Amino acid sequence: MATVHNTKPLSSRTVETMKPGDKIKSDTGENIGLRVKCGATGLKTFFYRYTSPITSKLVQVKIGNFPETSLAEARLKLQELKQVRRQGRCLASEAKEEKWQKQQEREQDQELELGQRSSVEKSFTVEKLVELYLTQYIEDRKSPSGKVIAGARKPKGQSETRRTLYGDVIPKLGEMPANAVTRKAVVDMVMAIVQRGANVQAGNVLRELSAAYEFAIGLGYFSDEFANPAILAKSSLRQAKMKLTHQRGKRVLPDTELVALLKWLPGSDYTATQNVLRFTLWTGCRTGEVCNAAWKDIDLKKRTFHIRESKTEVERYVQLPSQAVEFLKTLRLITGDYPFPS
Structure with a gap:
């Protein structure tokens, strides 16, 4: 100008x-x-x-x-x-020098921060990742005031999740830095489970490991550039058409076999087991739902069975057939709070 x-x-x-x-x-x-x-x-x-x-x-x-x-x-x-x-x-030269000096200090601070983060991430192993996920999300825990905070899963689900992760993930990847786990490492672990014929378990392991990583990412344990290796592995397995879910059951009992089973059950051994199976056949409920049944959930007058906790976490009422009602009336005389005690 x-x-x-x-x-x-x-x-x-x-x-x-x-x-x-x-x-x-x-x-x-x-x-x-x-x-x-x-x-x-x-x-x-x-x-x-x-x-x-x-x-x-x-x-x-x-x-x-x-x-x-x-x-x-x-x-x-x-x-x-x-x-x-x-x-x-020369103030102009001094200003440039000061600007350069500040830039150098910022770069040094960034390098130091990266070094510290790298050190922290190296010490954050897969085992620590799993424990963080289990103790801070899945399982019940206590607040500083001593109040019990319910976990994301029910007690049975908590133990199953811990067993799933410690059974397959920890032996293979436990000592590795969590940020050093690759897509291939996860794929190899999953394929090892598949090779022993446990496709469903392989899917469970992959799902829980992915969730553990997502939980830690949300809490800032990894850099913004970090990609969940379990999600990457899931994508690779999907491309390879690897099925990690259960196969739909194909074997069913025809009417003749069903009649024969119902006639055979009353005289079979293991009374507690035969009672559960008979009630299951009459109602179509899951055996786990039958085993958890309590008399407070059964209304013999209305002929209903109230299932409060189910696999799908949706409560429902089951209408009882006359055979089941008569059977329960007999059980009521010889059982306590539960018709099918273990």
Whole structure:
């Protein structure tokens, strides 16, 4: 931008009326070196232009913006800067040096932070990842006040999840840093489970390991660039058409076999087991639901069985057939709180 060399000193009015596109205006007399420019947004800036005593090149230093910095204040600051220049110092060079120094400090801080994070991540093994997931999410835990906080799973599910992870994940990957586990390492672990014929267990292991990683990622245990290796492995196995779910049952009892079974059960051994099987056949309930049945959930008058806890976590009422009602009336006389005690 061109400069207008004034023969008259700058005035507040001159600065105030400057518009975008106007040439840079300069002061005169003892204030020579003071300049003001109006930017494209209309912002007016005072700066000191001088020859550096160090590089012998023309440089400039910002003084302030108008009207926050008045013309009188800019002139006072100018005299201070000139005094510094007379001492052989170059403020522009010092500002660049300070900026470079701060950049170096930021880079060093970032390197230190990365080093510390790397050290922490190396000590955060897969076993610690699993324990974090189990103790802070899946299982019941106590608050600082001593109050018990229910886990995400019921007691049976808690023990099954711990057994699943400690049975297959910990022996293979437990000592590895959690951030060093690769897609291939997870795929190899899952395929080893598949090779022993436990496809469903392989799917369970992969699901729980993936959930453990997601839990830790959510708590900030990994960098923003980290990718869940279990999710990556799941994608690879899906592409390979690897089935990790149970096969739908194909064997069913035809009517003739069902009749034969119902006739055979009353005279079979293991009374408790035969009672569960008979009630299961009459109602179509899961054997686990039958074993957990309590008399408080059974209404013989309304002929209903209230299932409060099920595999799908949805409670429901089951209508009881007449055979089941008569059978329960007999059991009521010889059992306590539960019709099918273990």
